[in-house]
Amino acid sequence: MEVSLPEDGFLVTKLDEVANWCRKNSLWPMAFATACCGIEVMATGASRHDIARFGAEAFRFSPRQCDLMIVAGRVVMKMLPVLQRIWMQMPEPKWCISMGACASSGGVFDTYAVVQGIDRFLPVDVYIPGCPPRPEQLIQAVLDLQDKVQKTGTFNAREFKNRTRPEGPKPLAMQLDMADQMVAPADFRTATRSWSAVPDVGNHAREAGR
Amino acid sequence: MPLKLADAIAAPDVEERECLWTLNFGPQHPATHTTLRLVLNLDGEVILKATPDIGFLHSGFEKLGEHLDFNQYVTIVDRMNYISPVANEIAWHQTVESLLGIDLTPRCKMIRVIFAELMRIHDHLLCCGAAALDLGAFTAFLYAFNQRELINEINEWASGQRFHPSYTRVGGLQRDVDDAWIGKVRGFLDGFIAAHNDVNKLLNRNRIFLDRCRGVGVLSKEEAINRSATGPVARASGVQRDLRRLRPYLAYDAIDFDVVCAEEGDCLARYLVRMEEMLESWKIVKWAIDNLPGGPVNAEIDGRMVLPNQLSVYRSIEGLIHHFELNMTNRKWKPPVEELYTATESPNGELGFHIVSDGGPCAWRVRTRPPSFIHFSLFPFLAEGHAVGDVAAILGSLNIIAAELDR
Amino acid sequence: MSEAVVSTHTPFADLAVETITAGLEGALGLATGSLKRSSFRDNHRIQVDPPCLGRALLALREAGMDLLIDLAAADYLGYPDAEHRYGVWYILENTSTGTRIMVRTWADDPSPSLPSAFDIWRGSDWMEREVYDLLGIEFTGHPDLRRILMPDEFAGHPLRKDYPLSGMGERHHFVPLARDES
Numbered sequence: 001m002e003v004s005l006p007e008d009g010f011l012v013t014k015l016d017e018v019a020n021w022c023r024k025n026s027l028w029p030m031a032f033a034t035a036c037c038g039i040e041v042m043a044t045g046a047s048r049h050d051i052a053r054f055g056a057e058a059f060r061f062s063p064r065q066c067d068l069m070i071v072a073g074r075v076v077m078k079m080l081p082v083l084q085r086i087w088m089q090m091p092e093p094k095w096c097i098s099m100g101a102c103a104s105s106g107g108v109f110d111t112y113a114v115v116q117g118i119d120r121f122l123p124v125d126v127y128i129p130g131c132p133p134r135p136e137q138l139i140q141a142v143l144d145l146q147d148k149v150q151k152t153g154t155f156n157a158r159e160f161k162n163r164t165r166p167e168g169p170k171p172l173a174m175q176l177d178m179a180d181q182m183v184a185p186a187d188f189r190t191a192t193r194s195w196s197a198v199p200d201v202g203n204h205a206r207e208a209g210r
Numbered sequence: 211m212p213l214k215l216a217d218a219i220a221a222p223d224v225e226e227r228e229c230l231w232t233l234n235f236g237p238q239h240p241a242t243h244t245t246l247r248l249v250l251n252l253d254g255e256v257i258l259k260a261t262p263d264i265g266f267l268h269s270g271f272e273k274l275g276e277h278l279d280f281n282q283y284v285t286i287v288d289r290m291n292y293i294s295p296v297a298n299e300i301a302w303h304q305t306v307e308s309l310l311g312i313d314l315t316p317r318c319k320m321i322r323v324i325f326a327e328l329m330r331i332h333d334h335l336l337c338c339g340a341a342a343l344d345l346g347a348f349t350a351f352l353y354a355f356n357q358r359e360l361i362n363e364i365n366e367w368a369s370g371q372r373f374h375p376s377y378t379r380v381g382g383l384q385r386d387v388d389d390a391w392i393g394k395v396r397g398f399l400d401g402f403i404a405a406h407n408d409v410n411k412l413l414n415r416n417r418i419f420l421d422r423c424r425g426v427g428v429l430s431k432e433e434a435i436n437r438s439a440t441g442p443v444a445r446a447s448g449v450q451r452d453l454r455r456l457r458p459y460l461a462y463d464a465i466d467f468d469v470v471c472a473e474e475g476d477c478l479a480r481y482l483v484r485m486e487e488m489l490e491s492w493k494i495v496k497w498a499i500d501n502l503p504g505g506p507v508n509a510e511i512d513g514r515m516v517l518p519n520q521l522s523v524y525r526s527i528e529g530l531i532h533h534f535e536l537n538m539t540n541r542k543w544k545p546p547v548e549e550l551y552t553a554t555e556s557p558n559g560e561l562g563f564h565i566v567s568d569g570g571p572c573a574w575r576v577r578t579r580p581p582s583f584i585h586f587s588l589f590p591f592l593a594e595g596h597a598v599g600d601v602a603a604i605l606g607s608l609n610i611i612a613a614e615l616d617r
Numbered sequence: 618m619s620e621a622v623v624s625t626h627t628p629f630a631d632l633a634v635e636t637i638t639a640g641l642e643g644a645l646g647l648a649t650g651s652l653k654r655s656s657f658r659d660n661h662r663i664q665v666d667p668p669c670l671g672r673a674l675l676a677l678r679e680a681g682m683d684l685l686i687d688l689a690a691a692d693y694l695g696y697p698d699a700e701h702r703y704g705v706w707y708i709l710e711n712t713s714t715g716t717r718i719m720v721r722t723w724a725d726d727p728s729p730s731l732p733s734a735f736d737i738w739r740g741s742d743w744m745e746r747e748v749y750d751l752l753g754i755e756f757t758g759h760p761d762l763r764r765i766l767m768p769d770e771f772a773g774h775p776l777r778k779d780y781p782l783s784g785m786g787e788r789h790h791f792v793p794l795a796r797d798e799s
Contacts, residue, residue, distance in 0.1 A: 032238065034245050034267055035613050036292035039336075040373065043362075046355035061240040076616075077788045078768045079245055079266040082237055084794055108286060111270030112775050112784025113767070120789060123796040132373055160796050265766035272751075273775060273782055308658050435712055438685050438740025449712065456715050457659075547697060548657045551687070551708055551719065564706070566691050575691035575776075579708075587743040616766055 012155075019155035023067070023093065024146035025055040030066035030090065032083060034073030037100040040132045041072045049135035054142055063089040068145070070138075071122075074102035076113045080121060087122055092157045095149070097141050098124045101131045229253060235601065237266045243340065243605065244612040246586070252598065260593040260601075262586060268616040275576025279542055280306045280380050281517070283576070288374040290578065291614045294333035294557045296325040296365070299378040301554040304459060305563040309550045310515055310543060312381045316503040319461040321387060322378065324395065324498045325368075326460070326554070327491040331402070332361045333557035333609070334442075334484040334491075341481060341606030342413055345422050350412045357405050360398045367391045380543070381516030382508030395499050402492055410485065423478040427592040427604035430475055437591070438584045441559025443608060446483040447475035453555035467494050477607035484609075515543055542571030551579075558582055558609055582614040626654045633716040634661045637680055644676035645669050662706075662719040670722050671732035674707065678737050682709035682718065685738035690724075690748045694778040701725050703754055707734070724754050733758035751776040 029051075031041045044051045045059060060066050063086045075083055087096070098118055101107035104127045106116035118124060125148060128141045152159055236247035245266035251259040274286050280303075287302040288295040300322050307314065314322075339354030362372035368387050369375035377384050413419045429439065434447040444451060452469040454462040470486040472479035508516050514535045522529030535541045545567045553562030559581030566575040585608045592604050628650065629635040641663070642649050653664035665673045686708040693699035701723035710717045724731055733756035734741040745756040746765040753774035756762060764771065771787065773780055 036289055036374065038244055039292060043355060043359065046359075047352045048356065048359045061238075073244070074267065074269055076266065076268055077791075078268065079237065080791055082266070084791070086238055087794060108289075109269045109274070110783055111273060112780070112782065113788060114269050115788055115791075121791050121793045123794065134372065265764075265768065268766040270775065270782070277782055311658075433739075435683050436739045438738065438744075440686075451712055546657075549660075549706075550658055551660055551706075552658075553686070560686065562687060562708075564687065564689060564708075566696075566704075568696055574693075574696060577687070577689045577691070579687040579689075583743060583747075584740060587740070 015155045016153065017150075020150045020153040023153060024149040026058075027054075027056045027068040027095075027142065027145070027149075028058045028060050028066045029056050029068045029070050030061070030063055030086070031059050032069055032071045032073075032086065034071075034075060034079065035102065037072035037103070037132045040135055040138065041070060041099070044135035044138045049139060051139060051142065054139065054146070056142055063087075064091065066090055067094045068097065068142075069094065070097045070099050071103045071118055071124075072099040072132075074100075074107060074109055075115045075118050077115060078113075080115050080118075083118065084121060092160070093153065095125045095145055096122060097126045097128065097138075097145060099128045099138060099141070100133055101129060104129065107131060230258070233598070237263075240344070243610055246605075246610065246612060246615065248589075248601065250593075250598065250601070255597045255599070257593050257596055257598065257601070260590045262589055264583075264586065264612075265616055267612045269613075271617040272576055272578065275573050277572060279571040280573070281536075283573075284378060285374070285376045287578075288376055289613060290580070290617060291333070291556065291558055291561070291582070291611050292374070293336045293611060294329035295374050296377055297329040297333070297554070297556045298561065299376065300326050300460075301552075301556060301561045302563055303378045303380060304554055305550060305552045305565050306380055308552050309545050309548070309565055309567060310380065312509050312511060312515060314382065314460075314509055315506055316461070317386075317505045318382050318507045318509070320498050320502050321383060321507065323461045323465070324495050324502075325377070327494045327498070328361050328364060328395075328398075330491045330557040331488050331495075332358055334488050337557075337606070337609040338409065338413075338481060338484055341477075341603070342409075342419065344602040344606045345419060347413060347416070347419060350409050353405055353408050353412070357398075357402060360394075360401070364391065364394050364398060367394050379508075379517055381511070382506075386507040392499060392502070395495065399492060399496055399499070403489075406485070406488060406492075413481075414485075420478065422600070422603050423481060423607070424476060426477045426596060426600050427607060428474065428476045429588065429592060433591070434475070437588055439559070439588060440584075441555070441557070441581055442470075442480055442483045442487060443559060443585050443588070445469070445471045446479040448473045453553060453560060457553075459552075459554060461498070465494055465497055477603045480607040539571075544569060544571075553579065556581065558611065558614070559585065578614075578617055580614045580617060582609070582611045583616075586610050586615055626650055626652065629654055629656060629661050631656075631661060631716075633714060634718055637677070637682070637711075637716065637718060638663055640680050641673055641676055644680075645673055660719055661717070662721050664721045667722055667724065667731055670720075673720065674734050674737050677709055677718075677720070681711045681713065682716075683738075684710040684712050685734070685740045685744075686710050686717070688734065688741050688744035688748065690752050690754055692752060692776060692778045703729050703752060705731060705748070705754065728755070729753065730755040730757055732756070733762075735759050750774070753777065 033041050098104045103118050106114050126141045126145050128137050130137055230253050233250045233252055235250055237245045247263040249261045249263060250257050271286055275283050284299050284302055287298045290298050335354040335358050339351040342350035365375045366372040368391055369377040369384055429447045431448040434444045434449050448471060450471050455469055467490045470483050470490060472483050514532050517536055518529045518532045523533045547567060547569045549566045551562055551564040553560045561581055562579035564577040565573045568574040593601060638652060639649055642652055655662045688707050690703055690705040693704055694702055703724040705722050707720040731754060733745055735758060743765060745759050746762060748754050749762050750764040750766050751774055
C-alpha cells in the first residue's frame with residue numbers, strides 16, 4: 001500500500017481526512033455470505049466477537065445501502081455474475097474484502113465449478129486467508145481496511161480514477177504448459193489431461209483459457 | 211394466520227390473469243440462508259407457484275471424492291453441512307470403515323457419539339436461531355450463537371480448529387481427548403439448559419412467532435414419506451423413524467434416549483421437535499461423558515489401515531513404515547472392489563454416503579445422500595397457497611444448508 | 618441379463634429382503650431366483666434390467682417400499698469388469714418394517730435413458746434431475762427434466778469420467794470488472 005505525498009491543497013486533504021475517518025468508522029458491510037465463511041461472519045456479528053465495536057454493525061442486505069462487500073465463501077460460476085451485479089449496484093466509495101481461502105483463490109476446491117479467486121473478476125482490497133478464518137481474523141481485516149481507507153481514501157473517490165486495469169492475480173513467474181495446469185491431487189489415472197481427447201464443446205470454452 | 215388460496219383463484223386460466231406477477235427471491239437475500247433462488251409466481255401476496263433455482267454453490271464435491279483418498283476427503287466432507295461439521299465426518303468415515311471392515315474401539319465410538327450429539331445441538335441451535343432471526347427475533351439468535359461458541363471451543367480443544375475440525379480418521383480419530391476437554395464438555399452441559407430455557411421463554415409463547423409458524427407449511431405423513439423427507443422434518447409430520455434406533459451405529463444401542471416426534475407437520479412442529487431433540491442430545495452427551503470408556507482411540511488392527519500415533523512414528527521403525535504405507539500415493543488402503551451405502555442420523559436427516567470402490571485408495575465414486583437437497587424439493591409443495599411473508603418461516607424450518615444442497 | 622436366461626441366484630440370507638425379492642420376481646413374471654442378487658455388509662442389492670425397471674419399481678412400491686432413500690448413478694468407464702457404462706441405483710425402504718433394499722440397473726451410451734419414478738415416489742423428482750444434469754442419463758416421463766445444479770447454458774456432464782476435474786475453462790469465462798468502471 002503506497003502512501004504518496006498529497007498533491008492537493010490543505011483544505012482538500014483535511015476534507016479527505018475527515019471523510020475517511022467518518023467512513024472507516026461506519027463501514028456498512030454487505031455480507032455476501034455463500035458458504036461456511038458466512039457462518040463465521042455471523043459469529044463475528046454475534047455477541048462474543050462483536051463487530052459492532054468497530055462500527056461495522058449495520059449489515060444491510062441491499063447493496064445500494066452498503067459500502068463494504070465481504071465475500072465470504074466460495075463463489076461458483078453460476079454465482080459470479082450475481083456477485084458482479086451486486087458489486088455494480090453498490091455506490092462508490094466501496095471496498096471489498098475477500099474472506100477465506102475459497103474467495104481468495106478457490107481454496108480446497110480446484111474444480112470445474114469454483115472460481116479460483118474472485119480477484120480475477122472483481123477488485124479486492126483485503127484478503128483474509130483461512131478455512132474458515134477465525135472471527136478475530138475478520139475483525140483484523142476490517143481494521144486493516146480502516147487503515148487503508150484512512151490512508152488512501154478521498155472524499156470524492158478520485159483515488160479510483162487512475163486505476164484502469166482489473167486487479168487480478170499476477171501471472172506466474174513460470175508458465176505451466178497445458179498438461180501441468182490441471183492438478184488432480186494424489187491421482188495419476190484420472191480423466192483426460194489434454195484438450196484433444198475430449199469432444200469439442202464449443203470454441204468459446206477453449207479460447208477463454210483457464 | 212396464513213392466507214389460503216380461495217377456490218376462485220385455482221381456475222384453469224390462472225396464468226392469463228393480468229394481476230399475476232413473478233418475484234425473484236434470491237440468490238442474494240438474507241432469508242435464503244446463503245445462495246438459493248426462488249422464483250415466485252404471485253397473485254398479490256399469495257404464492258401460486260414457487261420454483262426453486264439452485265446450484266449457486268455447486269462446487270463439485272462428488273467429483274473431488276474421486277481424487278482424494280479416504281483420509282483426505284474428510285476435509286471436504288466437513289464443508290458440506292457446515293453447521294454440524296463433525297456429523298458429516300462421522301457419516302463419511304462410517305461408510306469407509308464399513309467398506310474396509312474396521313471395527314472401532316469403544317472409546318472412539320463414545321467420543322464420536324458425543325461429537326455427533328454436540329453437533330446435533332450445534333445444528334439445531336443455528337436452525338432455530340436463524341429461523342427466529344428471519345422472523346424478526348434477533349435476541350434468540352444471539353443466545354443460540356453464544357452456546358455455539360462454546361461448542362466451537364470444544365471442537366478447538368479436541369482438534370485445533372473451531373470449525374471444520376476434520377477430526378475423524380479411518381479407524382479412529384485425529385487424536386485422543388484429555389481431561390481438560392472433558393471438563394469443557396461438562397461446563398457446556400452445565401450452562402446449556404439455562405440457555406435453552408431462555409430461548410424457550412423468548413419464542414415458545416411469543417404470539418408473533420406462533421402466529422407466523424402455526425399452520426404454515428403443513429407436511430402430512432404420507433407426503434413426507436413419498437417425498438423422501440427424513441430427520442426432524444419427517445419426525446415433525448409423524449414419521450417415527452430415527453436411524454439411531456432403526457439401525458444403531460456407534461454406541462447408540464447402549465444409550466437410553468427418546469426419539470422426538472410431532473403430528474402437525476407445520477413450521478411450529480418442526481421448531482419444537484428440534485428444541486426437544488436438543489434436550490435429548492444433552493442427555494446423551496451427559497451419559498456418554500460420564501461413561502466414557504478408557505483405552506485406545508484408534509483401532510489396533512493389522513493391515514496398515516489406521517494411522518499410527520505420533521510417538522510410534524518417530525520412535526519405532528514399524529511405526530515409520532506404517533505411516534509411510536498410509537501416506538504414499540501408490541500404497542494406502544486396498545479396499546474390496548465393491549459398493550456400499552451406509553447412513554447416519556445427522557441433525558438434518560438421513561445423511562448417507564455411497565462409495566463405489568475400485569480397489570484403490572481413492573473412491574471411484576462418492577455419492578452423498580443430501581438431506582437438504584431433498585427437503586428443499588419439498589418447498590414448492592409447502593409454500594403453495596401461502597403469503598410471501600411465510601416463505602421465510604418455511605425456509606427456516608426446513609433447515610436448508612446450501613453447501614449440502616448443491617455440493 | 619435378459620428374462621429368458623434361467624439362472625438361479627442364491628437367495629438372500631435376510632428373510633424379509635428375500636420375501637420382497639421373490640414377490641418382485643412374481644410380479645415381473647420371472648422365475649424365482651432369476652434376478653441377480655448380491656449382498657455386501659448390510660446392503661442387499663437386486664439387479665433389474667431397464668426394460669422391466671418401471672414395473673419393478675411400481676411393484677416394490679405396492680409391496681410396501683414406500684420411502685425412496687436415494688436415487689443416484691455412477692459412470693463406470695474404466696472400472697474393472699464393468700459391463701455397462703452407467704450404473705443407477707435406487708435405495709428403498711419400508712418405513713413400517715425397516716427393511717432396506719437396493720435396486721440396481723444400468724444404462725449405456727449413446728443416449729442413456731431410463732423410465733422415471735416421478736409418479737411412484739415424488740422424492741425422485743430432483744434426484745433424477747441431478748442425475749440428468751451431472752451424468753446425462755435421461756428419465757423418460759419426468760415432467761420437468763432440466764439442469765438443476767449446473768447453469769442452464771452449461772454443456773457437458775461433469776461427473777462423467779471423461780470430463781476433467783478442473784473443467785474446461787467454463788469457470789473463468791467471465792468479464793473482469795476493473796476498479797474504475799464498477
